[in-house]
Amino acid sequence: MSALAEIQPYVEAFKARPNAAEPAWLKQRRESAMQRFAELGFPTRKQEAWRFTDLQPLQRAAFPPPSSVSRVAAADVAPWLYGAAAHRIVLVDGVFAPELSAIGALPKGVWLAATAETLRTRPELLDAVLRETDALGAQPFIALNAALFADGFVLALEPSVVLGGTVEIVHLGRAAKRSSQLRNLIALAAGSRATLIETYVGEGDYWTNAVGVIAVGAGAALRHVRLQNESATAIHLGHQRVELDRDARYENFTLSLGGRLARTDIHLKFDGEGAACGLFGATLLRGEQEGTIATVVDHAAPRCVTREYYKSVAADRAHGVFLGTIGVRPHAQKTDANQLSKNLLLGARAAIDAKPELEILADDVKCSHGATVGDLDETALFYLESRGIPAAEARRMLVEAFAAEVIERIEDDAAMRAHLGHHVARWLAGGVA
């Protein structure tokens, strides 16, 4: 498809959008975002951030937003649900499905609702976030999302509110050759706390294009788990923009299992002193899957701490990519940042690309990174086999242990660890070559 032909279906889908009763500023935002997308076109491999990403699955066909709503029974969603969730929002093909959701009773000072609903009743929550879309505009899929998004979720906590129960968001993709353009927002005011799990699942070949904007206020703490379990033929692009105020804590764990082409971007900025982030995750790939974790951590304030640890496994002809940048700006003294990428290459035709990058412009810092690529430990394999465990089972066990080691980083939440472990085991039941 030519560059123009690639964007044309989206331009048309934008024109054909139903004339929703949206505020004027939002309409204007959408117009300019669409224009920017049209100008930028799809990224190419000449752009450093995309040089390892094969966008062909996205280029071979068009994925406009759905024109009708898929009917989904509760039983279809059930296998994916997190048992320990206290509040749940389910979105189908990018649109809120109230009959499948169970938001439940919310404590005072907590706002949890779909994005469209929030725009109708509390637009002020989204105003600033959407106005800032320009800052993300250089990335074409974010611009496209800004133009086309229909729904998503919003979690907003007022100062000092502690939300005890885990919030669960389930994104279900069902419509073939359609895209879910999701715009999500998490805003934690000073001193508040929350735990949230986002699950992405579905059937068939659809495209999830999710943009999340996350703001963690002074002294606030957010645990954000993402379980990317899209269908094996789906495309998943998930972009998170995170800003941390002083002494804030943000933990992101991404377990990536699904998708023909899946990419998770996290762009995190330290805006205040003394904040800390933990970015962790495991990516398991087989068949023709391509999975990318791309992180940019911007230390723009002193005394902040980054702990980054990602693992990936590539079997068969799969392709795993890790792109990690830690930047320390001048004056961000006493930065303590550490990044580690460990990769298992299991298939003779599998591939791993890793690019851990440090950009240090302050001197009183402690920064390090490491990356390894290798096979399963031969001695461990032999040990297991010598105890009578069949080779295939031994490999499965070691891969499970490889993933489990990073899941262990989710402290004080056994239910969450078990939930993720369960999905890893399910994936592994499909066998690793």
Added chain:
Amino acid sequence: MLEIKNLHARISEGREILKGVDLTVKPGEVHAIMGPNGSGKSTLAGVLSGKPGYEVTEGQVLFQGRDLLAMAADERARDGVFLAFQYPVEIPGVNNMYFLRAALNAVRKQRGESDMDAGQFLKAVRAKLKLLEIGEDLLQRGVNVGFSGGEKKRNEIFQMAMLEPKLAILDETDSGLDIDALQMVSRGINALRGPKRAIVMITHYQRLLNYVVPDRVHVLSGGRIAKSGGKELALELEQTGYGAYGDAA
């Protein structure tokens, strides 16, 4: 040799720690400065050796009649002030032997002596190593890199023996040592006692003083010398503790 007059010092832009220390040390004397935690013992060692991060707000320190505080840290060292560190610093990649020779030649140059050649240096090193029971392999490693706590402390005394300072300040040299190492270190210190050399030992405990018997004992408390006496003062402290000097422990 050393005259401290009404010394006030604080941690840079922090609270005042030394609040008027007076102390005179003559050549040939061994002084012990004891005191509870937080009494300012390490600050005193730091100020005397020129460690960055301290600010003298009042008072004077004379070393051999010269204004010690006006001298840079390396000048003081070359003039004969040696600090045995409580926590000796690791310098990866810098060979211990090479480091010591560079330091020794810097000190010798100041004294108007010529550089030691490799043969003389090795001979001197071997003699002192034996005294402290330090293996020669230790010297081929990076400065303090991979040394155990005891090895680091012995290395400090070994360096002192090589550099032959006029004034040695030993900052908690006994901390973290087992009884064998303590005896070895004490032997090293005693070997250096002499009519032209003064030693100031800073310690929390009395046990080092069983092996290196001081001429004078001072109790530092609240940033001042609260009491001075002979070696019996240390034994007295052993009995009564620092309670009387404001340390709850």
Added chain:
Amino acid sequence: MTDTAAAHNLAPLREGYKYGFVSDIESESAPPGLNDDTIRFISAKKQEPQWLLDWRLQAFHQWQKMDSPHWAKLRIAPIDYQAATYYSAPKRQNTPKSLDEVDPELLKTYEKLGIPLNERAALAGVAVDAVFDSVSVATTFKKTLGELGIIFCSFGEAVREHPDLVRKYLGSVVPQGDNFFAALNSAVFSDGSFAYIPAGVRCPMELSTYFRINAAKSGQFERTLLVADKGAYVSYLEGCTAPQRDENQLHAAVVELVALEGAEIKYSTVQNWYPGDAEGKGGIYNFVTKRGACRGARAKISWTQVETGSAITWKYPSCILEGDDSVGEFYSVAITNNFQQADTGTKMIHLGRNTRSTIISKGISAGKGQNTYRGLVRIQPKAANARNYTQCDSLLIGDKCGAHTVPYIAARNPTARVEHEATTSKISDEQMFYCQQRGLSKEDALSLIVNGFCKEVLKELPMEFAVEAQKLLAVSLEGSVG
């Protein structure tokens, strides 16, 4: 221009006449500008055979289609390639007649580095023939080498005397169109060095040690080609520890190494071109393409570099590990002070089975210097059991400088193992104080600690080079501690 091919078979000098360079031939320099005629002029001037002229032109035509590269981390003023002179730099207007006319700062540096008096003049650009009898020295060693069958001569001489060897290997590791600067070099290279070590011969001396002053003059577009035949060994030293006075702003050299089965090449560089002044004015742009190919089983190529000079350095000495069990090594120290920018690293391309590579990089940034490690480790599908270990450490001195680490790892074989580690740190106040408390001055303490930081790389240098390199590190960091 196509109708001129036949004419090239005539005496090369006639070429010059034909294209109207008569007066220029007399003056030993081509007019500024770069076109086919310039290339023909250079080739004619050097009395080169037709195949080499064709090779140059081919490179030039590729270069014309290429864009000058952009680098994220390098700030660089545009270079006007047409304004440069590509052959035999014109007689310098300001060549000093004696040492008295040389910048006293430069002389002070020589003194600190312990450069012998007679060499100082040569390095400073004073005409030296009378002072330093390098020709006879060179001849003496040439005889010794000749007895072993070792060829070591200028590139021009090699083209004349050993055309088959040159033709066989030239461009076989760095193709003409490899990159912008390699293409430019291939088109206009002036001269350089050539060495061939016959099968089974161990070269008894470090090549080029005795040529360091001569080598320093080989110019802006130097071309080096080293071939170690089966089982041969050679250690080659390039450069000089003294800062070189040079008016050329752009240096675009190409170095090609070929190690056949069981051969080993050790290539050591100490680069100390003029870095510009403390305000960032002037200085050399050093854009070098260096690459070695291990063309047989058990071949080994080892690069060691100490980079302290140049305003901008851009170089990635690389290894193509074709032979099974072949080994590539890269040891690097790069210092940037004041306004210097260095972007350096390596590429290790693993093609053969059981190939191994080691990368140790130490970057030191001081003043407003920017230091980037950029590297690639690529394990190709057939490189079973390949191993790589990479360690990149950065040291920052002061809060105005920068350190960047950009490693690329591409693994395509499941039996391969790749490990990369990188750290960034500063010299701690405690380390400085500890050294000072033992009597060392601030400058000595800094130099001691920096040398310790670089130890793993410096120990790879031949002994006499290592001592000079240590002194050089100290000189390069002058003024970086208050």
